[in-house]
Amino acid sequence: MAHVRLDKISKKFGSHTALNNLDLDIADGEFFVLLGPTGAGKTTTLRLIAGLDSPNGGGISIDDQDVSGWSAAERDVALVFQYYSLYPHYTVRQNLEFPLKSKVRRMSQQDIDQRIAKASKTLRIEHLLERKTDRLSGGEMQRVSIGRAIVREPRVFLMDEPLSNLDAKLRELLRSELKDLQMKLGATFLYVTHDQVEAMSMGDQIGVLNHGRIIQVGTPQQIYNQPHDVFVATFVGSPAMNLLPTRLDRGWAEVVPGKLEFSVDKAAGGRAAQLAGPVTLGIRSEDVMVGMNEAVEARVHGVENLGVEKVVTLRVGDCLIKATVPARLELSIDSAVRFSFKQEKLHFFDSGSGNNLYYGEEKRNG
C-alpha cells in the first residue's frame, strides 16, 4: 500500500511530446482513475510508474522514495492489462502461482497456497483453479489476471483498461467487483480508461488527461459539476453537455437572436452579469427544463428513448439543444415545445481558450 507521486514528468517519443510537465498525487489506499481519449498519454503514464519506460524529465516517488532508478521488479507494482496475458496451457492455479515462484521471493509452498486460497476466494474463482485458462470466459480470464496481481500483494495496482474487451453486462458487473475489491484490500489503485462511466462509477479521484496534460483532478462530483474547461465538460457525462456560442451583455445572454435570449442575472452566483462579449454557454441535458410554461419555444428535432428517460433534441433556429425528460412524456417530431435553462446550472466558458470562467481559476493560477 503506497502513496504515489509524479513530479513534473515529461516524456517524448522522438519529436512527439507524450507527457508534458505532469504532476500527479495518488494517496495511499485511493482508487485513482486516469481518464482521457486515445493518445492522451494514459498508458505512457502507467508504464512510467511501472518502470517499463523512463521519463525524459521529472521524478517518480512511491512512499516518498525516489524510484526513478529502480527496475520494474524492485518497484513492487502490479500491472493488469486489457488483454489477459495468461499462460494458455497452464491451469488457473499455475498462473496464479507463477509470480510467487520467482527466485527473488523464495516463498514456501504453504504461503503460496495460502495466498492463492485468499485471492481466489476474494475473486470468486475457487471453482476454476484446476481449469486451463484457454477454457475460461472473458470475464473469468480477467478475474484470473487480477488474481495474479493480487497474490503478489503489491504496493500499487496499475490497471490499463482491464474491462474494455468485455461485453456491456459483464463490464457493469466487474466495475462493482473491482471497486469492492479495492475497498476490501484498502489498496492503492491507478486505473486507466477512456470510458467516463467507469471513471465516474469507480474513482475516488479522477484525473482528466488530454494531449499529455492533466486538465483537472477531482472527485467524480467535482469533475461533473465544476468542469475546468469545455474538454472536461463534454468528455464527462452522457449525453455530452450542450455548448452554445453566446453573446453576453449586461446580464443578457443572446444565443439565437430574437429566439433564444434570456437574463443571466442569477447565473454563476450573480457573477455572469458582469461578463460582456462572446462566451460559450454550457448546460447539461438534465438542467434543461421542458414544459408548457417555460420561456422559450422550440421544435422537437429528435427523440431518443432510453427506457428510464428520454433525451429530446430541441431546435431553435440552427441551434440544437439536448434535454432529458421523463420517459412517459410523449413528444412528436417537429412539434412545438417550450423549454428553459436552470440558471444556477449554467456554465460559462471562454470562447477562445475554452476555460471555465468560474471554476478554472486555480488551474490557470497554478
Next chain:
Amino acid sequence: MADIVLRDVEKYFGASYIIRKLNLEIRHREFVVLLGPSGCGKTTTLRAIAGLEDIDTGDILIDGKPVQALQAADRDIAFVFQLYALYPHLTAYENIAFPLRAMRESAETVDRRVMDAAKALRIEHLLKKRPGALSGGDLQRVAIGRALVRRPKALLMDEPIGALDAKLREEMRTELKRLHIENQATTVYVTHDQVEAMSMADRIAIMNDGVLQQVGTPTEVYSHPANLFVAQFVGSPIMNVTKGAVRPGDSSTRVILGDNDATLDFPQRLYPMIVDKKHVEDELAIGIRPEGVQVARSQTAGHVPVEAHIIEPLGPYDIVDLKFGKQMLRARTPSGYVAKAGDIVWAKLDETQTHFFSTRTGESLQIRL
C-alpha cells in the same frame, strides 16, 4: 420504399442453427433495429435480406414478392457497413455519385441527387475531399450518402457507427434518426448496442442464439420484456434479477427475495394472479430495474432496512448497491441521496415496475400490477 417480410426463415451451419424459424414483418417506412449479442444471427439475417447470404428454408418477401431468386443487385436495396468501403482515389462527391453514374443518370440528375444527399447529411463542405482527408464520422456520412443517393427501396445498415468514439456515436444517432424521418426509407439496422436500438428504432427485434426473442417498440421491450434475456439485455444499468417466491398473506402477497433474505408486501391480488398462471409459487425470478427500487433515508411504511454498499456517482444520479440480506439490488437515486457506503436506508420495490419470470423457462409471467 418497401415492406419486408421474413417468413419461417432458417439458416443452418452444419447441424447448428444460425437462424431459427424467424418471422418478422418490417413495415413500409419503418426503422427496425435487429439487436443482440455477437453470434445471435442478426447480421446473417440482414445479409439474407440483402441477398448476400442464402437461406435454407422460408421466404423473404419485399413488397409482397419473394426475392430469393434475385441477385443482391436486383433487389434494389442499399447496404451500409461498419467499415466505410469508399473509393480512396475518388472525392466524396464522386463516391456519392458513383452508383448514379453506374446507372447512367444524366449529369444534371447526378448533381441534384448528390447535393440533396449531401445537404441532408450536412457534408456539403466536404464534397471535394478524398476519403483520406475525412474523419471517421464524415466517412460514414459519405458512405450513407452513397447508399441514399440511389433512393433504394430499403436501407440496410450493419453497425454503421460501431467504430466511432462515444461522443460522435451520440451525435450520429440523432442524425441517423433525423435522416430517416426526412427520407422515409424503410430501414433495417443491426447493432449489439442497446442504447442505439432504444434511441433510434420504431421497433426493436431482439435475437439470441438465432431465435427471435421479442419484437416491440422501445417502450414495450424496456417496460414489458418477454423473458429474462430481453430484460437483462435492454437497459443500463442492467435489470436486477433475484430468485424469489410468493406467499399469500392476510392483507397482502408476501414476496420473498433470495433464501428468505427479505420479505416485501405486495398487493393481495398478486398471489391469485400467479396461481392463475398455474405457476409454482417458488420457481420465480423477480426482476426490477434500478429506478424501480425506491429508497428512503428514514423508516417508511412498506420499506425494509437495507445496507448501502457501493455508491456509483454517475453525475445526474447515483447507482447504489443495496444489500437485501445476501441479495444485492441496485437502486437509482438522486445524486448524493445516500451519503456513504455502510449507511442503512429503507427500500421497497415499486410494484408497477416489478417483473415476475419463470426460473424454469425464463419467460415473463406477464403480470402487470
